Amino acid sequence: MKDQLAMRIKLGDEQAFELFFRKYNVRLCAFANKFLANSEEAQEVVQDMFVKLWDNREEIDPENSMKSYVFKIVQNLSINRLRRKKVESRYNEIYKMVYIDNHEFSAHESLLARELEAQIVNSIKKLPPECRKIFDLSRSEGLKYREIADTLHISIKTVEAQMSKALRSLRTELTDYITLIMISIISNTLWF
Amino acid sequence: MEYHNLIIKFFAGEISDSELVHLKSWLEKDPENRRIFDAENELWQEAGSQSNIGAYDNDSAWINISGGAGLGADNPKPVVIMGKAKFRILVAAATIFALVTFGSVTLWLTSEKSLRQLSGGITRITTNEGEKSRISLPDSSQILLNAGSTFQYDRKFNLSDRMVKLMGEAYFDISTNPQKPFVVELDKMTVTATGTRFNVFSFSNENRVETTLEEGIIHVSVKGGEPVEVKAGQQVVYFVKSGEVLIRDVNPDTYTSWKENMLRFHDTPFEEVLRRIGRKYNVTFEVSNRELFDLTYTATFIDESIEDVMQMLKTVSPITYRIYYRTSASDKQYRKPKIVVGKRKSNI
Structure with missing residues (x-):
């Protein structure tokens, strides 16, 4: 085409x-x-x-x-x-x-x-509030784990765990989405 | 899963030296591990590009690119295509014109709609501000008449020659006929062609008369002088005030972009910018501070609303403005919107 x-x-x-x-x-x-x-x-x-x-x-x-x-x-x-x-x-x-x-x-x-912008934005929105806040502070504001921990009065270990959780959750969400696209492409191919 | 955590710490800049050694040997071990690293990296960048607003700025990047690629202009200065607020202002030597000129274009505009008159065998087509008109002539030449312009021809058209008159701006696509030259009479210039495409800009309230040739050959004579041959990609400019005539190589697209609803400015003085905006959007301007006439603009607006255009002008230059939308006057006539422009106190 x-x-x-x-x-x-x-x-x-x-x-x-x-x-x-x-x-x-x-x-x-x-x-x-x-x-x-x-x-x-x-x-x-x-x-x-x-x-x-x-x-x-x-x-x-x-x-x-x-x-x-x-x-x-x-x-x-x-x-x-x-x-x-x-x-x-x-x-x-x-x-x-x-x-x-x-x-x-x-x-x-x-x-x-x-081109999964919309899905990414959605997936970030779906993160639990605490998790999202930590993720945003690190990813958008570029804060160090130490600074995030101080700002939110939590331990560095918690920051670390939440960051890991955020990425894991995004990965799962997007993997599902990508798989879904693949399935729909395959089924289309089978039908026609 | 432990390594996912390590990778994230790496991206977040939180990894310790000993962890880094671990990560390295883990990556070395297996191509699959490098693939996992890549997937995490993609996710990290993806999330960053979405949430990290302002990390990558389309507007300033576009200015660099359009400058680097020499886009839109016939010289290497960056021309900015307007999407949002972005602009290039050049402050040039002051040339102050009287504000009075703004009103004069209305002198030969007579009715609300474009009008085709037949009297004494003369056909006249007039466009109002804010509108354009497509004209097919009996010899199958095509004319696109820009806003605030008048085009006329008489019944002798296409007998022995093809004489037309123009006030304002029009784009000509002339059918080829060497036996019957096509002559465009302007106030200060005469353009003769046999078959070609060119653009003419000749408003009584502008300091310039311009003829830009897109294709073929034309002959241009200024104020009854000797005709000069003009080639494709060349432009003849006559400066009314100084009487200077200039022939230069240009990118014709810059001068015909109005056909595609673009407004293009190239080191254009502020008052001309306003006049052209006024013609395109059917608005009048009132400028309260003459210092503003020192500004020149290089920019392209594509199909923007008048509100957006004004907002952009405001973003990039020290002006304030207020739009007064159509108001009904005492005689129940609707006036066109008026925009009052003033100088902003703070510098940009």
């Missing part, structure tokens, strides 16, 4: 390009961030990709999914950047170990490439 948006971008339609950008920018940044663990660098990678995409718009093949294509490019750019990182922190050592020269992770299968 031809991708109409891809076609319009190929023909130089700036509005179509902006639409595409607005649809995927945040997800692509989050995707780049999983390799780089640095949101500024992640944004740089994604911006470079968009500029190059526009410059080379004539090369776009509307027969193929442009979404998979951009996720793939962002993955390659991010891994290249990760490889070149000079400062060896104990952290990016782990990222390098997991992602460099590892071909088992395909951009296509990324959770971030699946």
Whole structure:
């Protein structure tokens, strides 16, 4: 099936390009961030990709999914950047170990490439209040476990346990959802 | 499950050195473990991108990209496509024009609806502010007439030549016929074509008369002077006040974007910005502080409401405004909405 948006971008339609950008920018940044663990660098990678995409718009093949294509490019750019990182922190050592020269992770299968925003938001909302509060403080506000514990007058152990619980719950919710999509795709295929 | 916890502590920046050693050896052990790490990482990023509002800002990123990709403009300055509040303001040398010019466009607007008159063999099509009109001529040329414009031709049209007159802005798609040149007479300029596409901008209350050629070749003569050949992608600008004539290479899309309901500004002085907004949205402006005329804007609005447009102008420049919606005057006539613009005290 031809991708109409891809076609319009190929023909130089700036509005179509902006639409595409607005649809995927945040997800692509989050995707780049999983390799780089640095949101500024992640944004740089994604911006470079968009500029190059526009410059080379004539090369776009509307027969193929442009979404998979951009996720793939962002993955390659991010891994290249990760490889070149000079400062060896104990952290990016782990990222390098997991992602460099590892071909088992395909951009296509990324959770971030699946457009589950609404489900994620819902799943976060469904967390028990205490759990959600701790998760938000850590994930959104970037507080340390110690700070969260002090703010809420609880122990660090509790923070740790709640964080673990939050992620576990999100994982379960989303796994169910992903499985459900897969089932519906399979059953559709069987019917027709 | 113990390792899930370790991974989360790693992402949250809470992992201890000894735990990190554990995590490392666990990851080394089995590709499946690295897959688990990846899945947790995805979830962590996903949750972050949803809850961490402001971590990734579409608007400022778009400014960088549209600048980097040279989008929308015929020069490398970033042109901002408006979605939400974002803009680029350039403060240029002050050119102050009298506010009086705002009203004068109404002089040759006569009725509520666009009007096609037939008197003495003259056909005249007039558009009001806030509307556009598509015209098919007997020679099958197509004209799109922008708001606040008048187009006319007489019964001799298409006999030996094709003469038309325009006040305002129109986009011409002229059918090819080298025997009968198509001549557009403007107040200060004459454009001659045989078959081509071009845009003409010639309002009596604007300082510029512009003809922009999208395709083909045209000849332009300014105030009865020698015709100059203009090629595709070129624009002739005549500055009424200084009498200067400029031929430059441009991206024609910038000048024809009004056809797609876009309002495009490119280092455009504030008063012209207001006049063009006024024509498109059928509103009048009143500016209380002349200092505002020093502002210039580079921006593109796509199908925004007048409220949104004003809000964006306010976000990016030191202005305040108030919209007075249609009010009925004492004679029971409805006036068009008026927007009063003033200067904001604080600097942006």
